Amino acid sequence: MKWLELFLRASTPTDRFVLGISAAGILSSGWLITSEPGKRAVVFRDNRPVMTLALDQDRKQEVSGRLGPVIIQVEQGRVRLLEYQSPRMIGTRTGWIQGAGRATACVPCGVLVRVEGKQKGSAPSSAHEFDAVSE
Amino acid sequence: MSGHVSGYLSIPPLRRDLLIAYLAAAAVTVHVLEAALPGPGPWFKPGLANVFALVAFLRLGWRGAMAVTLMRILAGSLALGTLFTPGFFLSFFGGCGALAMLALLRMIPSSGLGVVGISLLAALAHMAAQIVAAWLLIIGHAGILAALPWFLAGSWISGVLNGLLTYLLLEHFDRHHALLTEP
Amino acid sequence: MKPWTRWLGWLGLFGLGMLFLLVSRLPGEPEAEPPLLETRLLMGTLVSISTWGVEEKQAEAAMEQAFAEMSRIEGMMSRFIPTSPVSGLNDAPRGAFHTVPAELISVVSKGLEIGQLSGGAFDIGLGPLSDLWGFSREPPPETPPAPDALKKWREERDRTPGPGIELASDNRLRLTGPAIGLDLGGIAKGYAVERAMEMLRQAGVVNALINAGGDMRIAGSKGGKPWHIGLRDPRKPDGVVAVMDLTGSKALATSGDYERFFMADGVRYHHILDPKQGGSSRSGLMAVSIQAADSLTADALSTAVFVLGESAGLALLQQFPGCEALLIREDGQMVQTPGFVATRSKTP
CATH class of the missing domain: 2.60.320.10 (N-utilization substance G protein NusG, insert domain)
Structure with missing residues (x-):
């Protein structure tokens, strides 16, 4: 309760607005990343x-x-x-x-x-990875 | 009264320099102590030392914050023996990120942001700059950017806590009559 | 309050620093945008198409069309598909002319032309001999065919003069002897790959690589970077003996004695048949790679040069300006014509 009081005293309405928006942004982007299906x-x-x-x-x-x-x-x-x-x-x-x-x-x-899926940004993991091998 | 952002105090110049030195000394101390704390890694520290940079920002201006931050990083690394190691550069870029955010906030004086909001935004900028620096300088793999939300969540919490601590510190700070007199 | 322009200066300085870091980082970033890759089972092999620089939906539609085109050509030219015109010809009695698709006529005439230039080393009429050896059978054979059967084929083949395949006007074609049967295995894949690339081009894909089990066609590049192609080690399935970094419009085909083979009594029997011997070609080579302007020529020449061997093969190449070859001799030594694009090669 003491902390809540302190918080209400210390923060302006704009502060609370920024807090809410940033928390929502962080959580939703985190959720987006984790809900990406596995390989x-x-x-x-x-x-x-x-x-x-x-x-x-x-x-x-x-x-x-x-x-x-x-x-x-x-x-x-x-x-x-x-x-x-x-x-x-x-x-x-x-x-x-x-x-x-x-x-x-x-x-x-x-x-x-x-x-499944597209090749990732930093594609070839080794110098030996070819686009194709002629055989 | 809320937020404590109501302009600079008219602090005499010599007092200003002394204050910066005091704040920097405190910041370095906390920085070194924090580094000694056991933790999950160099990036998950609460960043308590930033409280002093915030006090400097709110009472002495952006240049005060810059002085405190840079001194903290330099002197802190000297004390820890990590000068010019990757960890130092991460700290440095993090600090620069936070300072850039503070400079940005300075440009919009009527934003209505208080201590907590400023602390939060500075902490987020600190973390974002640190991660980008880690990506560019050390890891070289964009995969680390995927972890950005988790790092940001951590710094969201420490940003709010630091904001509250800054608020408490400012209450004492402003009551101190020594501020208004020549040393 | 101090003018905010001062702080803008600091901010700008910081921004410049970050920008510098970013820019200095960029050249080291390997292939910021990788090609799109799609794979199918077609023409008895694994066919992959890579495209670069085209938006995903468009690229996928284009690849779909290219695969469909190859599938269509397989349906026309495969002797293993009972409904194909080629199977129709092979199953029909010999001697009579049959009307077939114009496309088949053009591929056959190209095959006959290369057959003639190679002095019969390249032969698209070896269907019955291929059946005897059965390299396409599943499970693959473990012994050579009976000597009697091979002798019979030889006798019948010798009774038929020339290639045994005749073309006439109005897209008509006939096989002239029982030992003759169309086997376009050394040329149809090349044609299909060529057509597939044409489909991609029509769909607006400028940068692409098609690989049909070693028959390769490339166009453009990967955003200025060449297509990075390895040449398989004839004796080590995972090894690579040469690296080819190719850009622009080029075809590459490889024929090797390791693609389909079996060992019997210490002898390697492989699927590249020498029409004169009636069995696996013994020309002293393990593999031949050809770089040419089109896949059909590269495909056919790789087989022809393999059967002819080093000296006669390189002589044949003289008649095909712009075609370059890399040969791997049985001892592993590599020989290549001056224009063959290969970097970082070593002996196997």
Whole structure:
């Protein structure tokens, strides 16, 4: 109560107005930032989305591919396709993918996994990150 | 009477310089003590030392606040041995941000802002400048800007508290008859 | 009160300081605006399109059109899609002319032209031989085809003179022997990529990169920065042996013995077939990359040069001004023509 009295005595109406506005601004911008959805990966089968995986939950997910089941592994915000014996299985070549927009696929299975969203501002994390690799 | 912003006292010049020295000394002391406090990090300090800069601003003008702030940062870093380290630059930019805000407020004399409002806005500017400086100088990753609301929330609270403390300090300050006499 | 202009001076000084910091920081900021990236499974491979400098909605619509165009071309030129005109020709009895889309005629005639210039090393009529080897089968083969089957193909092929593919007016085409079947695998992807880039251009996208499993087409840049492209190490899937920083309108295609292959008794059998041998090309090369003005030419030449080998391949290149090559020999040595754009390359 003493503090409230002090506050009422010490602050002008303009003060209280500025306090309210700034608190509202700070809280709403904070809320906006935290309510931004977590990173997710979308699984496509023959270019049609079949499921969405949250990348903050480690798991192994089986999806049906053209040649049988394909296992998608999510771990520490990254995602990959598990080994499938085919030289055309690009997924095993790409390994873990993480950045928004990155994709990995098992071509003969018709399964593609793509991390949602746009690439972030400070894009390539290393000098070895290419726009594309010719192979 | 509310807010204590009602103009300068007619303080004799020599008294002004002495007052600035006293306020700066107090600010440096609090600055060093605060740095010794255990806390979650260098950015989550209540910034109590800023109270003295506010007193200087409200009673001696913007240049008084600048003198107190710069002396606090320089002398404080000297005492702590952090001169020209990243932490020093963060403090420095924070201080400059707060001073810039005070200069801005000085331009609108009839805003009706009182101690608490001025303290709050200065604290927010302090934090914002500090974060921007951290982004530009140290971290180099825009990700830190995403944490800005949380830092600002912290400085909102300390800004209001410091405003109230400044108010209390000013009550004593203004009653002090020594202010009006030559030393 | 003192004039507020004094304080404005201080404020201005502070502002200038901050501005200086900001400006000094900017050049170090890596790729302030990254390209938009979209990926699909098309033409039996992973196709990615990156665009730069176009507003998101417009870029996405343009990429959608480009993917649709590639899908349309796949539907026309793939021998694995039963309803495609190419499958229709391959399934029909030999000898009779069939009317096919004009687009198919133009790609086939381009393929025949490069086939002739390469002395038959590039051959778009190898469908039955490809089927025998089955590199496109799933699961992939583990042994070469039976010698008898290969011998039979050889005999039948030798009975058919020339390329075995004939064009006639009014968009008509015929295959002249049972050993002949259209396999546009070495050229259709290049054509599709070329068309996809054209769709992007028409939709107002000036800066783009299309990558269809190594068949690449680039346009423009990333806000003045070149497209940063790696060339895969033929023996290390994650390795890169050369870096190409490309801008402007260029095509790049790579053919390698590591794309589809199997090992049997210590021998590597890969999908690039030599029409003269009737099996995997043994020309002493592991990979060939071609830089050209258009993807169709780059795609076809990478296969042709691979089959021809180093000396004959480089001789063929002389007939294609503006086309440059990088060859990786079986020992890992790299050879490149003077105009081939590659930086920071090392031997694998």
